[in-house]
Amino acid sequence: MLTLYRPDARGWHRLPAGPKTLLLLGLVMTVSLLPAAPATAAGAAALCLACYAVPGTGWRELVRQIRALRWLVIIALAGQLIFLGLEPAVVGTVRILAAILLAALLALTTPVAALLDLFERALRPARAIGADPKRISLLLVVALGSVPTLARLAGEVRDAHRARGAGGGIRSSALAFIVLALKHADDLGDALTARGVR
Numbered sequence: 001m002l003t004l005y006r007p008d009a010r011g012w013h014r015l016p017a018g019p020k021t022l023l024l025l026g027l028v029m030t031v032s033l034l035p036a037a038p039a040t041a042a043g044a045a046a047l048c049l050a051c052y053a054v055p056g057t058g059w060r061e062l063v064r065q066i067r068a069l070r071w072l073v074i075i076a077l078a079g080q081l082i083f084l085g086l087e088p089a090v091v092g093t094v095r096i097l098a099a100i101l102l103a104a105l106l107a108l109t110t111p112v113a114a115l116l117d118l119f120e121r122a123l124r125p126a127r128a129i130g131a132d133p134k135r136i137s138l139l140l141v142v143a144l145g146s147v148p149t150l151a152r153l154a155g156e157v158r159d160a161h162r163a164r165g166a167g168g169g170i171r172s173s174a175l176a177f178i179v180l181a182l183k184h185a186d187d188l189g190d191a192l193t194a195r196g197v198r
Contacts, residue, residue, distance in 0.1 A: 005111055011056035012109035017118040024106050027051070028099045041091040044098035051105060065104055066097070071154045073097055153180045 007013075012020060027047065034040045052062035066073075076096050080089035107115070123133035157176045 006057075006061070006108050008056040008109070011054035012051075012105055013056050015109075017110050017114045020110065021106060021118060024102055027102050031095055031098045031102065036088060036091050036095070038087065038091055041094035041098075044095050048098050048101050051102060057105065057108060061108065062101065065101055068155075069097065069100060071158075072100075153177060156180070 015023075031040075031044045031047065034043075048062065049059070051057075052059055073093060077089055077093040080092050084092065110118075119136070120133045123131070123136050126133055126136065154177055157180065160176070
């Protein structure tokens with residue numbers, strides 16, 4: 001599974017997985033629940049800059065993450081422009097991007113094994129209703145790992161269209177991306193089944 005994790009021994013990497021998850025979840029909720037205003041978008045952007053400025057991550061990593069999410073940003077902005085207008089669309093897109101970037105810090109600075117252990121411990125009470133914490137934990141970690149995979153697939157589709165000089169615009173690109181994403185999901189399902197996860 002493709003992972004975002006970048007080994008280091010500074011900053012966010014030094015925080016235990018549990019407190020770090022609660023802190024980043026609180027930051028994401030703050031960015032998501034504050035009123036949709038230009039000041040909120042500016043605050044969300046400043047918060048991202050501050051969080052990525054911590055040693056062990058850095059603004060170069062922030063730029064890399066934004067580049068990986070650029071198609072999501074374009075789609076989110078275009079969709080909101082149609083229904084909301086320029087200012088609310090920009091504010092909403094900045095908030096969405098900030099929430100994703102803050103959540104990505106967890107995967108960037110926490111090994112997959114630590115995330116699995118954390119989610120499994122947190123979900124133990126779910127056994128009371130018949131849920132399997134191990135399976136749910138695996139699902140959550142696989143979902144985190146799928147974000148960079150889908151970003152990579154979107155980049156491959158774009159590069160392939162450029163290399164062929166193909167036209168067709170966003171419609172043909174979106175169709176190719178959907179086909180690749182469904183193939184990835186099918187391959188991932190086969191891999192999990194082969195490992196006894198049903």
